[in-house]
Amino acid sequence: MDKVQKFRKKKVAMLLLYNGAGYQGLQKNPNAKTIESDLLDAMVDAGVIPKEGAEDPGTKISFQRAARTDKGVSAAGQVVSMKIFIDVDSPVEKINKHLPDQIRVIGIKRVTQGFNSKNHCVARTYLYVIPTLAFCPVEKVVREDFRITDDIIAKVRSVLEQYKGTHNFHNFTSGKKPEEASAKRYIMEFSMGEPYVRDGLEFAVMTVKGQSFMIHQIRKMIGIAIAIVRGLASEDAISRAWGHDKFDVPIAPSLGLLLDKLHYDAYNRKYGNDGMHVPVSWDEYSDVIEKFKEEDIFSVIYRTEKKKRKMLAWMSTLHLHTFDEAKMTAAGVQRETSEMHKAFMNVREVRKEKANSVRL
Template sequence: MILRLPFSNRCSPVLSRIHISFISELRPSKSRRFSYSVLSKYPMAEDDVQRPTKRSKIEHGPSPTAATDNGMQNDDDPAMARESEASSAQALSKKAEKGKRRDASGWAKSRRGKETDKKNVGRKRRGTRIDEASAEGGEGAGEGGSVAPKGPRYPKRQCALLLSFCGTGCSGMQIQPNARTIEGVLFDALVKAGAVSEDNADDPVKVNLARAARTDAGVHAAGNVVSLKMITARPDVPDMLARVNEELPAEIRLWGYVRVQNSFNPRTLCDSRKYTYFFPSYLLIPPRPGSNLMRSLQKYAEDSDTDPTSTHPFWAGVDLATESLQDTLTRKRLWRVPSEQVDKLRSIVNKFLGTHNFHNFTIGKEVNERSNFRHMKAIEIADPAVYGETEWISVLFHGQSFMLHQRKMMAALVLSCRTGAPDSIINELYGNQSVLIPKMPSLGLLLEYPIFETYNSKVANEINKNLDPSHEGYRPPIDFEIYKEEIATFKQTHIYDNMRKIEDEFGIFDAWIRSVDKYGGDDLLYLNHRGVIPPESVVAKGRRRENPFKEHKRFDATAFPSDAKDGAAKAFIKEDEDSGGEDGVDEVEQQLSDAEG
């Protein structure tokens, strides 16, 4: 449409040609662009022409939509129509040449019909069949080539998987590159069973794989929860649960899976977790007379009235100079803890209840970090029980969450009890002073199961309120008690028996306690009879320690060479001051970001 407006000679020459563009909203979802040309019958003089600036829209010519929209041209003026058509063609030509510039009216250009640029070529969906064909140069790799046909597609459902595992021989729970992990073995079994499609087999992130509790290397679990989007029904797999277990090794069992909401995350929705630690009762025997730890504690307690560690009955009447390590270990396994010492254990462990700053019971954490605060709901110490020749004690921890290497709690419990330190030392360890607490061996640690009380209550009272269990929207609770008998059998066969067998053959706990007694520096002087932390044992940044305590990494292992068979005399666990070392912060920085149990 061409509008002719009368202008006087006194009008500014700039107004001789004006392009007006606006958008008329015809419908909420559609819009149409109109362009009008306002012409003056008085042409501008050449000297009056205003040259456009670099960013002026005039240099782009009239909007191309002015010529392309039906009914927008003026049939009464053919010359003007031809001029408008030529301007539009010129604008379209510039538009094709300068694809990244804006159009004549200043509107952002549409990418429709443009060639795909070569930027971000790596941001494609990983693991698709098309990508694999392109990489291999096979059929369908080039332009016009056909892509290999995909298999049948089955619906995926967000599910929570309930499983148990023996962590021996695995580098922890979470998937790691180039390492055997529990999640890695489980995911491979799900792929082979058909619960995870081939399109998603290369990356667990595609199926939202997550876990309730991350366990350290070698740590066992009687119960843990893994969630992912999985295929629960296939016509060629009559029993998906049985099919997955066929692909799993005997030390990893999947007990069942339940449908959960799509937003389900087992780590964030887990209310609390239960861990059990087993240790031989002979760890409570006081340090060997003449050992470096005994001398350090005696030297610090010279002005103290009591020192019960000097004349313990276990060490009395024995020629310690001629007794071998194997003979000492045999006597230790036949020793039975007195009831008063078990009562002392229970008195000390009560100091862990409640919310405290556990910065001294992990590694790589500053004193003032909020994540150091954890809540212990309940702690139970069972009566000692004899298995074979060795007496064992189990401690059950029920906490809201646990940090990396928080089995240091067990070391503080055992070491303070065997050295006669008062239970008030536990309160001192919550303070602002940093000290070194050794880690107990990984062999005795067991994750019982995570607890989902809040989630189970929500699905029962809100989601399942008016639904029958057979309804598609029904969500079952996450409950390990359903598989209580099967889990008990699994624990006895694959965890307890394996744990005791390794201890009987290698004497791991005895080697660990001897490494503690061999230390003669100042780092463990807080195990004194006063219940205070002396300045000598405080670990501070920038302060050089003359004789720092060394953590031996071999005590983090739960699998050992099968060809070493001479009890505690095995070279694998012999004392070696040069082996191991303290865990550095750099080694665990990535693990600390997922402090979830």
């Protein structure tokens, strides 16, 4: 132990991959199973940080995560910064020996003493692996063998394009007032790739890149996009949700969401080639990252969706939303039923009548 104390501590950036299943999120939290708790304990066991570094990481080792991930959410490109004992041989291998297989440290790079993985991050990219049956038109019966058409794909992409730019997302999170400056967020990209089939279910990967995101923001962005494409919400629902009034925005399931990449363009331009530091980028690990993403994140999403039907269960309650502004009455806040919602309920009644007539 005396020998360890003589080691030099230096600031580093660490690339971390994990499957969030079974964890209460990333951030260390007393009496909760979190990714950070397991990581910090493993680093103590590996001799990379002192014990007090795990107990009070923010103060003792300047620990900082680049982006939070919520309960069950995975990451294929999380970056944390901290001070570690730089003289420890093979720190990555030693840390991984003390981690469960669903958490992997991939690389460690020396950074400037002032580097902060959160503050120096200029953009974040998230993926959402979605079963395409989520976009089944409301007038049709949702089946697991649903296959998305070119017309629906085009509509999805058109809806997602609306998000690009700077908008007020106070209705896409919780506890945020419309007049708060922090409610405005800048979205650089929102797209959906080509569909593919796994275990009989068709999936597609949605990609969203933004400067930063608030809690639940991405899942709510996807939730209302699904409602529009299905025909449950009007085409202007997104732009109306950016308004000052409270707006009914559904939150899509957490299964399928993962942090994919963190971008350090400004830091890399300034320090990446100064002769003393290297860029905070991980291109040399792309094969390892893709392998982990496919085998330890995507495959779990496929199996879980097939077994537990998370999206189908969520879709069964989607019609309960009004996708409209909240209206104030003497009795309090009351949502006004939208014309789209009324139309959907009429369709449900017609389908019930048809089903009853068939049974008779």
